[in-house]
Amino acid sequence: xxxxxxxxxxxxxxxxxxxxxxxxxxxxxxxxxxxxxxxxxxxxxxxxxxxxxxxxxxxxxxxxxxxxxxxxxxxxxxxxxxxxxxxxxxxxxxxxxxxxxxxxxxxxxxxxxxxxxxxxxxxxxxxxxxxxxxxxxxxxxxxxxxx
Numbered sequence: 001x002x003x004x005x006x007x008x009x010x011x012x013x014x015x016x017x018x019x020x021x022x023x024x025x026x027x028x029x030x031x032x033x034x035x036x037x038x039x040x041x042x043x044x045x046x047x048x049x050x051x052x053x054x055x056x057x058x059x060x061x062x063x064x065x066x067x068x069x070x071x072x073x074x075x076x077x078x079x080x081x082x083x084x085x086x087x088x089x090x091x092x093x094x095x096x097x098x099x100x101x102x103x104x105x106x107x108x109x110x111x112x113x114x115x116x117x118x119x120x121x122x123x124x125x126x127x128x129x130x131x132x133x134x135x136x137x138x139x140x141x142x143x144x145x146x147x
Contacts, residue, residue, distance in 0.1 A: 052132045052134055053133045054130070054132050055130075055131040056130050057107075057131075058128060058129075059105070059124075060127030061103065061127065067124065069120075069131065071115070071120060074115075075110055076109045078106065078108075078109070078129070079104070080106070081103070082104070113135050114135065114138065116136055119133070120132070120134075121133075
């Protein structure tokens, strides 16, 4: 026999704390802070094929000249920094919100295979940085004959 469920209050079980609860306000404050503004960029994919190791990074809003790549001791360092845009000397300009002033991002990636340092190619178009690194001979997959 099933017993009827009686709710003491008419509360939505999914949103029982209400949209204005202190917890929701705290979460909104943290997620809206500068700490979380970087969520829109920096997404990264790393994959390999027979010959190359590839790294693709989303960096929308940056220019080609604002990105630096360094490969040292098996670590790929990617950094991007956009400088503050000036208001062209117009003293009458008043910002209500200014979140695009300066933005910087960096990431160090330990490469899972050894690559040829002088055979790295990088392209940047439409906010997507594509890096292709040739694997060294010892890392390239090859078929081993069984005798």
